[in-house]
Amino acid sequence: MHGIHPPRQSRRTSHAQRLLAWYDIHRRELPWRAKPGEAADPYRVWLSEIMLQQTTVQAVAGYYRKFIARWPTVGALAKAPPDDVLAAWAGLGYYARARNLHQAAKVVSKEMGGRFPSAAEELRKLPGVGAYTAGAIAAIAFGAREAAMDANAERAIARLFAVVEPLPGAKAKLLALGKSLVPHKRAGDFVQALMDLGAGVCTARRPACEKCPWADECEARRRGIAEALPAKAPKRARPLRRGAAFVARDRSGAVLLVKRPEKGLLGGMLQPPLGPWSGKFPSDKEALAQAPFRAAWKKLPGVVHHTFTHFELEIEVWAAEVAKRPLNLLHPPPEGGSITPKRLRVGGSGRGNRAARTPHRKTRSASFSASPSRGEARWISMAKLKDAALPTVMRKIIAHAFDGQAKSARMR
Ligand code: SF4
Numbered sequence: 530m531h532g533i534h535p536p537r538q539s540r541r542t543s544h545a546q547r548l549l550a551w552y553d554i555h556r557r558e559l560p561w562r563a564k565p566g567e568a569a570d571p572y573r574v575w576l577s578e579i580m581l582q583q584t585t586v587q588a589v590a591g592y593y594r595k596f597i598a599r600w601p602t603v604g605a606l607a608k609a610p611p612d613d614v615l616a617a618w619a620g621l622g623y624y625a626r627a628r629n630l631h632q633a634a635k636v637v638s639k640e641m642g643g644r645f646p647s648a649a650e651e652l653r654k655l656p657g658v659g660a661y662t663a664g665a666i667a668a669i670a671f672g673a674r675e676a677a678m679d680a681n682a683e684r685a686i687a688r689l690f691a692v693v694e695p696l697p698g699a700k701a702k703l704l705a706l707g708k709s710l711v712p713h714k715r716a717g718d719f720v721q722a723l724m725d726l727g728a729g730v731c732t733a734r735r736p737a738c739e740k741c742p743w744a745d746e747c748e749a750r751r752r753g754i755a756e757a758l759p760a761k762a763p764k765r766a767r768p769l770r771r772g773a774a775f776v777a778r779d780r781s782g783a784v785l786l787v788k789r790p791e792k793g794l795l796g797g798m799l800q801p802p803l804g805p806w807s808g809k810f811p812s813d814k815e816a817l818a819q820a821p822f823r824a825a826w827k828k829l830p831g832v833v834h835h836t837f838t839h840f841e842l843e844i845e846v847w848a849a850e851v852a853k854r855p856l857n858l859l860h861p862p863p864e865g866g867s868i869t870p871k872r873l874r875v876g877g878s879g880r881g882n883r884a885a886r887t888p889h890r891k892t893r894s895a896s897f898s899a900s901p902s903r904g905e906a907r908w909i910s911m912a913k914l915k916d917a918a919l920p921t922v923m924r925k926i927i928a929h930a931f932d933g934q935a936k937s938a939r940m941r
Contacts, residue, residue, distance in 0.1 A: 535873050541709055546712075548723065570667050570800045571645040580593055588621065597615060611797065624920060628656075630656075665679075770841070774803045774804075779854055781911075785858075795922075817847075842922065
């Protein structure tokens with residue numbers, strides 16, 4: 530390690546003991562956390578760690594309780610219909626996690642007799658379990674001497690040792706330093722203590738060093754550079770992608786939704802029909818050619834904005850109310866697909882419309898299928914909409930359409 534060596538045994542023990550003593554008093558009560566003296570349940574630890582990937586404790590708590598109430602064991606989760614799992618996950622984001630969660634539950638239930646493996650390298654073989662999650666589960670559920678370096682832990686360790694090399698390049702070094710501190714006994718408590726310290730004391734801004742168990746040993750504090758660490762390499766700007774969405778309602782208020790392909794962005798989730806995404810909005814003529822069927826489509830004022838990890842999305846929303854559900858739909862593929870117009874039959878046969886013959890532009894990713902099978906479009910009643918497997922961005926689009934239509938109705 531450039532200029533920083535793992536601390537000597539005596540210092541490691543001192544760091545660990547101080548942190549554990551602090552944790553015994555200040556530990557957070559979390560719904561998935563075993564009480565002092567209780568054995569941790571690997572299923573609950575795994576479920577919470579998957580949910581906590583890139584998501585805050587506050588956002589996860591309600592979802593965790595809902596999942597545990599509905600699927601109290603890994604076997605119960607394995608038996609759940611995939612759509613139910615996706616619907617229960619809706620709103621938590623990063624939907625590949627939900628699909629992997631279900632897959633992993635099946636593997637543990639069917640191939641491992643319902644018991645999670647205890648070694649980090651075995652845990653990593655489960656779908657959706659990376660190095661961090663494997664380390665966290667191994668340490669918390671099985672007491673293995675593993676580190677789990679989330680952003681909170683990385684920040685505290687970077688400061689304790691004054692690691693000035695920027696992230697993400699410094700990750701390996703921070704992991705090695707973090708792991709060197711994990712004690713042989715109470716490894717799980719140590720890992721959770723480090724998370725709690727980063728979340729509540731060694732915060733990104735204004736760390737509360739006066740409350741910190743490492744205040745006397747912290748090199749960044751001694752040098753007065755704590756708030757500047759961890760250093761981060763400059764972020765690249767996210768590209769902006771734009772497109773059109775089509776929110777159709779029938780007389781009863783039911784909304785037309787289509788299912789995304791299982792693989793890829795928001796895989797297996799529902800959405801209103803969308804046109805392809807590119808650097809600019811389609812012209813009105815282009816947008817109408819992307820509509821799922823001919824109707825009195827009306828473009829609503831404003832745009833829906835959503836930030837994904839790797840890009841920003843802006844969507845113009847077109848709305849229509851139909852007296853009769855169309856029998857044939859042109860189903861525009863989910864964004865970015867290799868776009869070949871396909872007809873999708875819903876409820877019977879009939880002739881396609883003009884839009885079905887309009888070629889669509891091919892955009893960035895070819896990983897999305899443009900061929901949803903029959904039956905993957907559906908009209909969802911207002912009452913069922915709240916429980917549908919709709920990701921947040923699609924809920925925003927539908928809400929925008931409802932708001933826009935209500936405003937138009939008031940102005941008429
Ligand atoms: Fe973080 Fe301050 Fe503790 Fe150092 S002393 S680890 S900067 S809270």
